[in-house]
Amino acid sequence: MRQVWAIYRKEVRLYFDSPIAYIFIIVFLVITSWLFFRTFFLLRISSMRGFFTIIPWLCMFFIPAVSMRLWAEERKTGSNELLMSLPLQEWEVVLGKYLAALTVYVVTIILTTPLAIVVGALGSPEWGVIVGSYLGCFFLGAAILAIGTFVSSLTSNQIVAFILGVIIVAALTVVGQPLVTMFLQGPLTVLVPYAEWLGLANHFSSIARGVIDSRDIIYYVILTVLPLYFTVKSIQASKVG
Amino acid sequence: MDGPRSYWQRHSFEIILVVVVFVLVAFVSERIYTRADLTAEKMFTLTDSTKRVLRNIDGIVNLKFFLSSDLPPDALPVAERIKDLLSEYEAIGGSRFRVQVIDPTNNPEAKKRAEELGIPEAQMQGVSRDELVVKKVFMGMALTYQDKSEIIPLVQNPANLEYDLTSRIIKLTRKSVPVLGIVDFSRSYDISDPENRSRFTLIKQALRDRFEVKDVKLEETLEVPEDIEALIFLQPMGLSDEAKYVLDQYLLRGGNIFAPSEAIMIGQQMQAFPALPGYDTVFKEYGLDLKKMMVLENRSNAMARFSSGMMIVQMPYPMWVRIKPAGFSKDFAPIAPLDSLVLPWSGYLSLQENLPEGLKATPILKSTQDAYAIKSPFDLNPQQDWQAQRANAAKQGTFVLGYLLSGAFPSAFPDGPPAPDEDTREERKQLIAEKLGSIAHLNESSEPGNLVVVSNGRFLEDNYLQNFQENLLFVENIADWMLENESLIGIRSRSVAARPFKVEPTEPVKNLIKFGLTIGLPLLVVLFGLLRWGLRIRRRQHVRQRYMSGG
Numbered sequence: 001m002r003q004v005w006a007i008y009r010k011e012v013r014l015y016f017d018s019p020i021a022y023i024f025i026i027v028f029l030v031i032t033s034w035l036f037f038r039t040f041f042l043l044r045i046s047s048m049r050g051f052f053t054i055i056p057w058l059c060m061f062f063i064p065a066v067s068m069r070l071w072a073e074e075r076k077t078g079s080n081e082l083l084m085s086l087p088l089q090e091w092e093v094v095l096g097k098y099l100a101a102l103t104v105y106v107v108t109i110i111l112t113t114p115l116a117i118v119v120g121a122l123g124s125p126e127w128g129v130i131v132g133s134y135l136g137c138f139f140l141g142a143a144i145l146a147i148g149t150f151v152s153s154l155t156s157n158q159i160v161a162f163i164l165g166v167i168i169v170a171a172l173t174v175v176g177q178p179l180v181t182m183f184l185q186g187p188l189t190v191l192v193p194y195a196e197w198l199g200l201a202n203h204f205s206s207i208a209r210g211v212i213d214s215r216d217i218i219y220y221v222i223l224t225v226l227p228l229y230f231t232v233k234s235i236q237a238s239k240v241g
Numbered sequence: 242m243d244g245p246r247s248y249w250q251r252h253s254f255e256i257i258l259v260v261v262v263f264v265l266v267a268f269v270s271e272r273i274y275t276r277a278d279l280t281a282e283k284m285f286t287l288t289d290s291t292k293r294v295l296r297n298i299d300g301i302v303n304l305k306f307f308l309s310s311d312l313p314p315d316a317l318p319v320a321e322r323i324k325d326l327l328s329e330y331e332a333i334g335g336s337r338f339r340v341q342v343i344d345p346t347n348n349p350e351a352k353k354r355a356e357e358l359g360i361p362e363a364q365m366q367g368v369s370r371d372e373l374v375v376k377k378v379f380m381g382m383a384l385t386y387q388d389k390s391e392i393i394p395l396v397q398n399p400a401n402l403e404y405d406l407t408s409r410i411i412k413l414t415r416k417s418v419p420v421l422g423i424v425d426f427s428r429s430y431d432i433s434d435p436e437n438r439s440r441f442t443l444i445k446q447a448l449r450d451r452f453e454v455k456d457v458k459l460e461e462t463l464e465v466p467e468d469i470e471a472l473i474f475l476q477p478m479g480l481s482d483e484a485k486y487v488l489d490q491y492l493l494r495g496g497n498i499f500a501p502s503e504a505i506m507i508g509q510q511m512q513a514f515p516a517l518p519g520y521d522t523v524f525k526e527y528g529l530d531l532k533k534m535m536v537l538e539n540r541s542n543a544m545a546r547f548s549s550g551m552m553i554v555q556m557p558y559p560m561w562v563r564i565k566p567a568g569f570s571k572d573f574a575p576i577a578p579l580d581s582l583v584l585p586w587s588g589y590l591s592l593q594e595n596l597p598e599g600l601k602a603t604p605i606l607k608s609t610q611d612a613y614a615i616k617s618p619f620d621l622n623p624q625q626d627w628q629a630q631r632a633n634a635a636k637q638g639t640f641v642l643g644y645l646l647s648g649a650f651p652s653a654f655p656d657g658p659p660a661p662d663e664d665t666r667e668e669r670k671q672l673i674a675e676k677l678g679s680i681a682h683l684n685e686s687s688e689p690g691n692l693v694v695v696s697n698g699r700f701l702e703d704n705y706l707q708n709f710q711e712n713l714l715f716v717e718n719i720a721d722w723m724l725e726n727e728s729l730i731g732i733r734s735r736s737v738a739a740r741p742f743k744v745e746p747t748e749p750v751k752n753l754i755k756f757g758l759t760i761g762l763p764l765l766v767v768l769f770g771l772l773r774w775g776l777r778i779r780r781r782q783h784v785r786q787r788y789m790s791g792g
Binding site: 016019026041043115123178218236237 | 252275335
């Protein structure tokens with residue numbers, strides 16, 4: 001784990017020494033706050049629901065923007081070969097880089113907590129729901145980031161990694177929505193539960209209500225661990241190539 | 242050549258194995274799972290009854306929730322709550338319970354479908370940007386199972402939605418229809434009426450429209466047919482001891498009885514006096530007393546019409562007690578959402594000090610705390626001085642006008658079946674011997690039963706039901722519950738607080754918060770970045786200087 005920690009520290013420093021993390025955090029904060037305050041004072045309800053509803057849709061674009069450079073850049077500059085020549089195992093590098101990117105996301109989410117403080121100051125919100133929603137944000141972000149990491153490991157072009165990441169995450173987000181399931185009628189009705197299970201946003205909305213369900217947690221763990229496993233395999237494959 | 246493709250090929254077995262393991266984990270997790278509800282009032286914890294009902298659905302129940310997207314702002318949190326609860330049903334029901342939310346706004350086909358199903362476009366008002374807005378919206382549900390359907394035309398208050406939904410799912414999916422028995426002892430007020438018609442024709446017809454109903458001729462047959470799940474009494478005065486015994490034993494065998502019991506009798510010439518003993522002599526043995534004093538409410542009452550010479554006058558009448566929403570028990574879901582119930586010339590109920598062991602008493606109807614009770618002789622004059630009546634009342638405060646007794650009942654006939662009077666006709670004696678002799682006497686309940694008592698019998702009569710239709714809703718809900726109470730036990734009404742602002746910030750404060758968080762906070766992040774950048778440059782210069790000086 002010492003190697004993981006070393007990689008993690010190096011990557012985190014890299015994020016915060018370059019404008020990447022700041023641009024991500026600032027744009028995320030401006031957009032979420034602006035969208036939240038469009039209706040907050042109009043409804044006069046002390047709830048953060050409006051904020052958490054937009055999170056899956058924002059993560060769909062923002063997180064692939066962070067993850068796109070994780071491996072694609074290394075492949076383009078060839079620094080991955082240098083990295084892999086070090087006495088490190090592939091999974092240690094993958095995990096270190098992934099955790100560093102996750103830290104950027106977590107910091108961003110933590111920086112939205114002043115919204116919760118405002119909501120609490122103006123009324124008496126359901127704190128359980130807010131805590132659950134933040135937990136949901138964490139799991140959702142972790143899963144999307146893992147998918148983005150894997151996609152980034154497949155290409156040396158960051159733009160391709162971004163677009164591919166957005167497409168995959170968008171597909172996973174909408175697959176469980178009524179927009180899609182309503183077309184699964186007749187003999188395809190049997191597919192509805194599977195589509196709903198796959199839906200990233202479905203599991204998020206469940207946690208965001210303040211209900212922690214082991215099924216949602218396991219879903220997110222699977223959707224985080226499996227892409228990271230594939231990332232390791234992808235790195236190993238590129239190494240032998 | 243050992244390239245990436247051959248790498249994937251070589252590791253294909255491992256990769257497939259890992260994927261299979263994850264699929265298995267997902268599969269198992271869908272079957273063995275646990276949930277924690279973090280909301281303050283456990284808003285999303287469905288009762289065991291609902292979970293059982295959902296897990297036992299044989300087939301698929303489809304729920305279509307027609308919900309307009311352009312709701313007034315006040316209705317938005319309510320709609321969210323409803324959708325949340327539906328998601329919980331889906332989560333527990335799995336593939337057996339499917340929910341589809343349909344927005345009929347700008348969708349004529351969906352609008353037509355909703356109206357065909359019996360879901361109307363309802364008018365809803367709310368405040369938007371300090372203006373009162375009235376909108377026509379859809380907010381109703383249709384549940385379908387095989388070829389059957391149940392409708393909730395308008396869901397405005399999700400507080401009772403679990404009860405409403407679960408009871409409808411039970412109705413849709415049950416294999417056999419439970420039977421409601423009606424025991425009607427009433428006779429026409431008009432003594433010249435050759436048919437001697439019942440005074441409860443409307444309630445009986447309404448119940449027939451909703452349930453499988455059987456008339457039970459209790460005095461003639463001295464038995465309750467076996468397929469009767471629940472019994473409703475209409476005017477049970479002058480019951481024979483034998484009929485009381487049959488009812489006692491029915492209840493002890495797990496029966497369900499709704500007994501609106503008359504405390505005050507009103508004569509033809511509008512004289513009022515305490516009612517003669519009826520079924521109240523039986524439930525007295527269970528620990529519940531029917532007090533034959535009249536309850537009055539100077540504020541919470543209904544309007545009554547009286548003829549005054551040539552004129553018909555309508556005026557608030559304190560002797561017609563109106564139960565307001567706060568008077569309906571929130572612990573008894575079937576009636577928790579009701580707004581009103583009118584009980585004309587009502588007595589009240591009181592529990593004895595020592596309730597029999599195993600019996601639970603729940604007050605389900607309460608007057609306001611401003612109510613008072615007067616003793617006989619009763620003056621029914623609508624134009625009397627009510628303040629003086631109150632000042633001279635025998636008792637003041639909150640009165641319980643309805644009780645639910647549930648659990649294990651002791652028999653009101655501990656010595657066994659009552660012996661017939663000596664002057665009883667021979668035929669009757671034979672009937673008594675045959676029917677009562679065939680009952681294996683119980684001294685205590687073999688199965689838990691339910692007895693709902695209201696201290697008023699006439700509120701369901703045709704002439705009151707025509708004016709106070711909310712009384713019908715009360716009885717229908719009680720009947721629903723009695724027929725399905727095993728499956729609906731424990732479903733409670735949930736408070737649905739919208740959690741509005743405690744303090745309304747002024748415009749400058751709103752702007753400060755809005756711009757502070759939308760622009761100020763990101764600016765702080767920029768400042769932090771610049772500070773870090775500046776520190777890095779300084780550190781770099783420092784290092785450079787050290788090397789330079791060292792060199």
